[in-house]
Amino acid sequence: EQLDARIARAYWFFLFHQVPDLPETLVAGNERAWLRHFFSDWCYDPNAISGDAFEAYVRAYEAPGAVRGAMADYRANAEDVAQDKVDADIPISVPTLALWGAEFYAVGKMFDMEAVWNGMASDVRTHAIERAGHLPHEEQPERVNALLLDFLEGWKG
Known part of the structure; x- marks a missing residue:
């Protein structure tokens, strides 16, 4: 509700991941780089998720349909917000x-x-x-x- 340039810069990924099919196309075969970017950017310690833990995430996102499923969460945002507004005062x-x-x-x-x-x-x-x-x-x-x-x-x- 209060999207401005500062918030858009911080949440660029949220907007990008809602674009139909493009994120899946760009991430396919690049799951490791995609995950490393976000884990390094989002963690207090950029190396917090590494080794076996990182490899488990890579394997999970390399599975057929996994990235599309993750993007579906972002793409549900409009409906999620609409539902939230129905009872926002409760x-x-x-x-x-x-x-x-x-x-x-x-x-x-x-x-x-x-x-x-x-x-x-x-x-x-x-x-x-x-x-x-x-x-x-x-x-x-x-x-x-x-x-x-x-x-x-x-x-x-």
């Missing part, structure tokens, strides 16, 4: 945990995420994960897991 009422990488330029550095989530949910816990970019579960798995386990404590059936 706060999420279930317990909500919001985690984000404090160091990611397009989220933690660009927006007041605590205020964003407090405006969307009535029972929310928010945590900026330090020393993490867009993928805090990869960069700080112990911290993320500890927060998840704490949040889920008492939910046993």
Whole structure:
């Protein structure tokens, strides 16, 4: 709703990945370079995802239809936003945990995420994960897991 030049520069990939068929064509056979670009750009530590972990991502995205499936998520944005607007004035009422990488330029550095989530949910816990970019579960798995386990404590059936 507030797209300007600063946000467009940070979210260029979001717009590009919505173009029908072009990302798939350009990524095909180049999954390794595509993933390396984003993992290096999005992580606090550009080498956070490497070795076997990186190779697992490469194999997954080399699978037939995988990149198209990833692009479908971006292409669903218009419908997602339309659905969000239907009940935007009704706060999420279930317990909500919001985690984000404090160091990611397009989220933690660009927006007041605590205020964003407090405006969307009535029972929310928010945590900026330090020393993490867009993928805090990869960069700080112990911290993320500890927060998840704490949040889920008492939910046993």
